Amino acid sequence: MATVRRGTSGASHNAIHAQARRNKLMMFLFTLPMLVLFLWIVIFPSLQSIQLSFTNYDGISAKYDYVGLRNYQEIIGSGRFWNSTKNTLILGIGSAFIINVISLAVALLLDHIKHFAGFFRTIVYLPSLVSAFIVSTIWKYMLNSNFGAVNEILTKMGLDSLAHDWLGDSKHIIWVLLFLICFTLGGNTTLIYLSNLQSVPQELVEAAEVDGANGLQVFRHVTWPMLAGSVTVNFTLALIGGWVIFDQVMVLTGGGPGFVSETMAFFIYRLGFGEYRAGFGSAAAVILFIVVMITTLITNKYMRSREIQQ
Template identity: 45%
Template sequence: MDKVESLQAVSTGAKVGKKKKTWFSFSVLFILPSFILYTMFVIYPALNSVNLSFTSWDGVSPNIHYIGFDNFKEIVHSERVWNALKNTLIMSVALVVLENVIAILLAMLVDQVRWCKNLFRSIFYFPVLLSGIVMGFVWAIIFNYNFGVISQLLDRIGLGSLKIDWLGNPDYALIAIIITAVWKGAGYYMIIYLAGLQGIPQELHEAAAIDGANRWQQFRNITFPLLAGSMTVCVMLSMIGALKIFDQIAVMTDGGPGFATETLTYIVYKVGFGELRQGYGTAMSLVLFLLILIVSLIQIRVLRKREVHM
């Protein structure tokens, strides 16, 4: 009997192993087409960009000339690149702070509304649905010095002397881009914070209110700490989005006036396609990738620690 049972066990194991191999084969067949496409359009271009960053290729000529680390040396010594880096950092800090603060305020407002909650949620989320190009055109008209909504409103109320050339003045152009990006992005992060708020037990607020805590004390000691997970996600997404912002700049200022609104993402486009320096532009894109990677890792480390402490 023992021999018969052992033979049956071996036979059963062999059948199970055969089924696993069959399922594995089918899984590979299903994954293979997607993997081939992903390799062709993502992995290979990414690896080839490393190769092109060491060349002086213009993007058109079939001849590729290798120049070593000259592109990276030029990046380090370029005032234009350092100015773009400064603009990128200013915009990133401003967008992370403003988008998250406004998103939290909007989420708390919508969460407290009893009537037409879905309506207010849709209104605040609507700018997210707009194309970046369309939204850029709309705000370019709003900020226009001659016939923009802001200028016309100031003229009608007799304050025409306070008009500002938002997109033509280097001191205000970057601010206009930031306002536009915040208007478009805050609604997206509002949804994430709203989900976090709805996950906070109402009993905690009721107990705090019974103990005499006011609204600010409840927010500081209950709501804000329990939103740590949502804040980690939103800060990460807003920082990455700010580092690679492109649409608004392309439509509203084209990097100008001068280089006042040129960021690292936009300078990669201008150099690579406008000046036909694909090798140099690819090298800059690698630098931008490393910057985003480093900032993201630092953010994850800091924000995860904050979640643990809270």
């Protein structure tokens, strides 16, 4: 009898393993079409960009020559490239910090609203539903120096001295772009913080309040450590979004005045499609990819270590 039971148990075990293998095969077959599409649309073109970065390809003709590292050497020595890098750093890091601070503050307010909470959450999230292109187009008209609503309002309020050519001033344009980016990208971040706030155990908050902790102390020692995971996610996503800012620059300034407001993403676009230097633009794209990867890894490592410490 013991032998029969062992044989039955072994057969059952083998059947379970066979079923698990069939399930894995089915899952792979279901994901295979999407995997092939991803490889064809994303991976292969990315690898080809690396190849083209070593050529003088103009983006049109079928023939090109390999120039080695000349494109990279020219980029490193280009003042225009470093200007776009500076703008990208300002917009990327600046928007990541500002969006997270404002979103966390708004999430804390929404978390304490008892009446019409759904309405206010919808209002906060609405800007994220509108594409950056449309929002930028609206702001382009509002900031127009001749008939824009912003200057009209300032004039009617008696603040004529503050009326300005917002999109034509090379000293202020990057800060205007920073404001618009923060205005349009905070909805998702706010909701992530809000969902995390609502998962904070109320028992801990009540225990801290019973021990005499005020609101700031409760936030510092109870709520803030609980938000470590969402801070990591939100800051990383905002930072990546800041590195690849394109729509706002395209619509509002076209990189101008001159090349003053170019970001790295727009710099790459203009090189490849405006100046027909696809090989040079591919080299710039490779550099942007490396920058995004390094900063993302460093940020994630730091934020994860901070989660463990808390």
